[in-house]
Amino acid sequence: MLQTTVALSIVAVILIMVNAKLSGRHMEGLKAGLKQALLSIPLIIVAFILAGMLEVLIPREFVQSWLSREAGLKGIVLGTFGGMLLAVGPYASFPIIASIWASGAGLGTVVAILTGWALLGLDKAPFETAFFGTKFYVYKWGVSALFCLGAGFIAHVLELALLSW
Amino acid sequence: MKRSLLIVSVVAAVFVIVAFLVGGRALVLEGFNISINSATQSALMLFASFIVIGQIQVLLTKEMLDRWFKRSSGIKGIVVSAVAGGLFPGGPYIYFPFVASFAEKGLPFYVLIAFLLGKNTYDFARFPMEASLIAPNIAIIRNLITLPVPIIIGLLAKRYFGNKTIENVLGQAGETDATNDRSP
Numbered sequence: 001m002l003q004t005t006v007a008l009s010i011v012a013v014i015l016i017m018v019n020a021k022l023s024g025r026h027m028e029g030l031k032a033g034l035k036q037a038l039l040s041i042p043l044i045i046v047a048f049i050l051a052g053m054l055e056v057l058i059p060r061e062f063v064q065s066w067l068s069r070e071a072g073l074k075g076i077v078l079g080t081f082g083g084m085l086l087a088v089g090p091y092a093s094f095p096i097i098a099s100i101w102a103s104g105a106g107l108g109t110v111v112a113i114l115t116g117w118a119l120l121g122l123d124k125a126p127f128e129t130a131f132f133g134t135k136f137y138v139y140k141w142g143v144s145a146l147f148c149l150g151a152g153f154i155a156h157v158l159e160l161a162l163l164s165w
Numbered sequence: 166m167k168r169s170l171l172i173v174s175v176v177a178a179v180f181v182i183v184a185f186l187v188g189g190r191a192l193v194l195e196g197f198n199i200s201i202n203s204a205t206q207s208a209l210m211l212f213a214s215f216i217v218i219g220q221i222q223v224l225l226t227k228e229m230l231d232r233w234f235k236r237s238s239g240i241k242g243i244v245v246s247a248v249a250g251g252l253f254p255g256g257p258y259i260y261f262p263f264v265a266s267f268a269e270k271g272l273p274f275y276v277l278i279a280f281l282l283g284k285n286t287y288d289f290a291r292f293p294m295e296a297s298l299i300a301p302n303i304a305i306i307r308n309l310i311t312l313p314v315p316i317i318i319g320l321l322a323k324r325y326f327g328n329k330t331i332e333n334v335l336g337q338a339g340e341t342d343a344t345n346d347r348s349p
Contacts, residue, residue, distance in 0.1 A: 004301045008213035008293050015220035025223045033219020037211070043170045044211070045204070046177050052200030053180035056192055088169040089256070090291050094298035095203065101299065107306065114295075114307045118285050119314075123169075127257040131265045135335050140278070143318060151310045158306070 040091045051095035058103045069106035069159055076152035079109040080145065083116025087123035108156025115151040119144040210297035221290045222254045243279045243319035250283025250315065260284055274326050274334045279319030286311050 019026040067075045086093045097117070101110045120141060128137045184192045237245040253260050264277055287308070295304040326334050 004296055005210045005213060007301075008210055008217060008297065011293075012213045012216035012220070015217055015224065019220050019224050023224065026220065029220035029223035030216065031219070032222045033215040033217075036218055036222075037215040040215075043173060046170065046173045048200040048204045049197070050173060050177035050180055051203065052196040052198070053177065053184050053193075055199050056196040057180060057184055057187065088173055090294050090298075092169050092173045094294055098203070098299045099199075101303065107303070110299075110303055111307050111310060114299075114303075115286075115311055118288075118311070119282070121285075124257050124285070127261040131261045132268075132331060133335055136331070140281075143321075144282075147311070147314050147318070151307070151314070154310050155306060158310075 043089070043091045044095070047092040047095040050092075051099035054096060055099040055102055058100070060104070063100075063104045067100065067103070067105040067109045069108070069156070069163075071106065071109065072156065073153075075106050075109035076112045076149060076156060079105075079112030079152055080116040080120070080148040083113040083118075083148070084120035084122055086113070086117050087121055089123070093117055106156060107159035108152045111155035112148055112152025115148040116145075119148055207297055210293075214293035214297050217293045218290050221252075225252050225254060238273075238276075239323075240320070242273075242276050243316055243323065246276045246279040247283030247287070247315035247319060250280040250285075251287025251289045253280075253284055254290055268331045271330050273323070273328045274331045275319050275322035277331060278322050279315050282315035282318050286314050 016026045016029070019029050065071060065074075066078055069075075071078075086096065097110060097113055100113065105113075125137060128140065181193060181196070184196050188195075233245050233249050250260075253263070260281075264281060267280075268277055292304060292308065295307070322334075
C-alpha cells in the first residue's frame, strides 16, 4: 500500500513538472483533479460502505465453491458476467471488486470481473447501440466476451503456476 | 456520476438492511469498520490518483489525439488508435461522440474498434484508481493480460473488413444514422 502511494505520488510530481514545462497548465490540471475528486468523493464513500457490507455478507462457502481458485472455470464465467452486470463507474466498482478479492476469490475470477466490467459493462450498452446500432453491440459483445473468458483463464493458469513454483 | 451514485446508494442501503437482518447491529458495525479501514488506507493513494488524473486530462488535448488519428493507417494505425483510446480522457458521453465524428469522416472500421477497445481496456487515467482501490499487482496483471486485446481485435477487423467504414461493415442503412450529431 505504501509503495503504491509513493509510486503514485512520484508520478503525480513528474506529471505536474512535465505539464508546467510543456504547457504551463499544471495549475489547471490540479484544479481538474480537485474537481474530479470532489465529484467522486460521495460515490467513493458509498462504494466503500457497500464493499464493507459485501465483505461481511458474502458467505465463505459461496466464495469457496463459485469464486475461489478451486472454482476454476465456474469462477471465470461467473466473473465475466458479474463484471458485465457491475454497470457503474470505476470509483464505485473497484472497491466492490476489492471486497470480492478480499473474500478469497481467485485471480482468474477477479481478472475476469475486471475485464468483463471494462469490455462488456452494461453501462456502455446504451451508448454503443445509440451511436453504432444493435448489430455493432451484439458483435462487439460476442467477441469481447471470448476475450474476457480468455483473460480470466490466463490469470487462473498464472495463479496455479505461481503457486506450484 | 449522479446516476451511479443513486444506484450504488440504493444497493448499499439494501445491503446494510440485509446485514442487519442477518447478523444484527454487530454485523453492520463490522461491515462499517471494514469500510472505514479501507477508506483510510486508500485516502492518500486516492489523493495522488486524482492529481495524476487531472494532469493527464490537461496534458492530452482532443486536438493532439485528433492529429495522431489522422496520420496513421494499417497496423500502426491500430496501435496508435488503441493507445489514443487509452489516453482519451472522459466517460462514454465524451468518447462516443468523438468516435462517431470520425465514423462520419469515413475512417476504417478497424481504426474505430481499436480506439473503442483501447479506451475500454487501457484507460491509462483509470490505472491509478485500479491500483489503489483494488491492488497494484492485480492491476498490473490485468493490464498485461489484456494489453493485446484491442490490437488483436483491430487486426481481426482489418483482416475481415479491410478498409470498410462502419456503415459498410454493418451493412444496414439506418444502423449508423445515430452518428449524425446525436448526443446522449
